Amino acid sequence: MSLFTSKLLRNGPSATRVREPLGDRIFLLVVKLMLTVMLLVVLAPLVFIVANSFSSAEAVNAGRVKFWPVEFSLHAYEVALSNSQVLQGYYNSLIYAVAGTLISVTLTVAIAYPLSRKTFFGRNVIMTALIFTMLFSGGLIPTYMVVQNLGMLNTRWALLIPGAIGVWQVIIARTFFANSIPDELFEAASLDGASEIRVLRSVVLPLSKPLLAVLALMYTIYQWNTYFDALVYLKDPDLFPLQIVLRNMLILNSTRPGAEDLAQQLEQMQLVSVLRYALIVVSSLPVLLIYPFIARHFTKGVMVGAVKG
Amino acid sequence: MATTTPHPTPVPSADRRPARSPHRSDMELARRSRWAQAQLSWRRHWQLYLLASVPLAYFVIFKYVPMAFNVIAFKDYSPVLGPWGSEWVGLRNFELLFGNPVFLTLLENTVILAGYLVLASFPIPILLALALNEIRNGWFKRTVQMVTYAPYFISTVVVVSMTILLLSPRSGIVSTNFLGEPDYFRHIYVWSDVWQTAGYSAVIYMAALAGIDPVLHESAKIDGASRLQRIRHIDLPGLLPTAVIVLILGVGNTMAIGFEKAYLLQNDLNLAQSEIIPTYVYKTGLINADFSMATAVGLFNSVVNLCLLLVVNFAAKKVTGKGLWR
Structure with missing residues (x-):
């Protein structure tokens, strides 16, 4: 029966589609x-900003601006980009983003691949230990103390290392390896x-390109969007990632004026609000x-995680 | 597939014996066979152990050492003496915390905000997924999916900036200063979150809907069931297990509610409702440099969260027959 109906569906809407009852069409x-x-x-909101x-x-x-540019101007972008x-x-x-993603993907594969092998002794203990860190975290201050003791405070490493591996990503990678690399492959390879x-x-990595793409995307987005680690670990403005710069400019209103006379200052104040919109874009x-x-x-990636949480 | 015979796996001899009370020699044998297993695994996979050692060191250093550093919650931490050398003060930090009237406000703010968030962000993704599931594949469906999914990838800083710009009386489209009113903080926090994540959360439900056997729908159609009836009797029951898990996970995350957004939306005017436990930990620890007190608050938060998760996992097992993990 299902064969029959699916054939019906495949024949396309115009040929065989039965007109739906009125109630369904209204619905x-x-x-x-x-x-x-x-x-x-x-x-x-997105259109409003743009x-x-x-x-x-x-x-x-x-x-005066609602959902279409008024008195079109690229001035804000010129200022933002200079x-x-x-x-x-x-x-x-x-x-x-680049360094963090490289480090994170490498480390994630380095732990997820061994954990995916059925003959890897200790895999269950290790997995439980990893999952436990999702349930119970050491907390902000103790983690800060570790970073401090390692001398990472106020260095680029503070943004690359302490958050390098996500347990969720390990689970995704491990599930992928376990489900998509057949065991026979390992036997053949070890016989060779x-x-x-x-x-x-x-053998394994060339077969895992979709996984590597998912992991790389997840870590890149995370690194690009996060500001928390930078807020906690960095003091030197030269090391600030874009999100911290944005926060200072957009939310704390601390753009350095640097204008001499009042007219210029006023003009700059006016500019600041347009600048905010341009910066967001x-x-x-x-x-x-x-x-x-x-x-x-x-x-x-979301699906893999959802299937085997 | 039929030709692949299961290769003979060495069954530990201890398992073969008839069941009887655990004898000393049996346990000895089992222990030995585990040891043999470990040795075999090491001989076969020693390169993988070396490979895994780096990420394992990461977890020890950045996850487990901090857990140990929580001892300073019971000490008067001095940076000179270090976490181990500092003086013990017993439960003094916790007594101070629980005696502080601020504590109750913090707890209340955190729990209400998290509860509101769970409840508000629960139905809309389901509605979105059900609606998308009803319409034919085409440009409209693709557009709705792409657009609603997109805000998930915008950074918290940008979302908060957008919220502030839209809601500020000078530049936005409203004339009340919503961000200066403590009473509006929760609504702003929660609904901007729903705006950002509804499309993303709907994806999980879309997958659950895709997993429903189409034969059910076809036979219901033949029986003359309307679209609404099919949603009510086929789609909703099909979504139930996923929905329960999502809801339960949300409850389990109550105490882990995000620092990032609350901190950005905070200002001196709305602090009465916007100060939650994570932001308080940050301020106490890193701005006022009271490491011991901040750690005590953080530890309290982590322990409560762990208990919540365990309770919630127990509930999930009761309801759906399996836990969130194992």
């Missing part, structure tokens, strides 16, 4: 209306006399650029 209309409302609610960022300072300050703090923050965040590291490098741009990849791969 579907309501559903679509609801989805449209949800779409608009999510979209409206529209403001492309408007003139006067229009923004007068509150600000040394923003550029330094961008540069730092790029370093943290390949060492464990060699098997990992030339500029800082979210890298994530937006990789968003199509994220939408495809992230979902898979």
